[in-house]
Each structure stands twice: as C-alpha cells, then as structure tokens.
Amino acid sequence: MRHSDFWRLMEDEFGAGYARVLASSLVLTSVGGRTAVEALKAGQNPRTVWLAVCDMQDVPAERRLGKDRPLKD
Numbered sequence: 001m002r003h004s005d006f007w008r009l010m011e012d013e014f015g016a017g018y019a020r021v022l023a024s025s026l027v028l029t030s031v032g033g034r035t036a037v038e039a040l041k042a043g044q045n046p047r048t049v050w051l052a053v054c055d056m057q058d059v060p061a062e063r064r065l066g067k068d069r070p071l072k073d
Contacts, residue, residue, distance in 0.1 A: 006046035009066045010036075013059055028052040 010019035023036040030052045031039040039049045054064050 001045070001047040001050065003040060003046050006036075006040070006050050009050055009064075010053070012066045013063060014057075022053070022057075026053065026056060028056060030055065 036049050
C-alpha cells in the first residue's frame with residue numbers, strides 16, 4: 001500500500017477534515033505508541049498503520065478496503 005492509498009482510505013472512512021486530525025492525534029499502541037502520522041514518518045508500512053487505525057476505531061471488516069470506485073477507461 002502506498003501513502004496515497006492510506007490517505008484515500010482515511011478520507012473515505014472519516015472524512016477529509018477529520019482524517020488528518022485523527023491521524024495526528026490518535027495514539028496507536030500496535031505501531032509503537034505513535035500516531036499514524038508519526039508511524040508513517042518512521043517508515044511503518046501504510047497498510048499496517050491503516051489496520052491499526054481500523055482496530056482502534058472499530059472500522060468493520062467490510063469497510064477496510066475503502067469505497068468501491070468505478071473502473072477508469
């Protein structure tokens with residue numbers, strides 16, 4: 001997963017404004033007691049960070065892959 005995918009998933013789930021606030025304030029124990037922003041800057045895999053956010057925020061499994069998007073031609 002790329003960083004851009006991480007941010008797309010965050011915005012899909014939490015909204016554009018709140019996604020950034022959450023990523024910079026929610027401490028994720030499973031990535032070393034860091035926020036998502038700190039974990040990404042430290043080199044953590046964005047998928048690992050996304051799943052940590054999902055676990056902390058009780059995101060249902062069916063929403064962890066993001067919104068369905070139409071295929072591009």
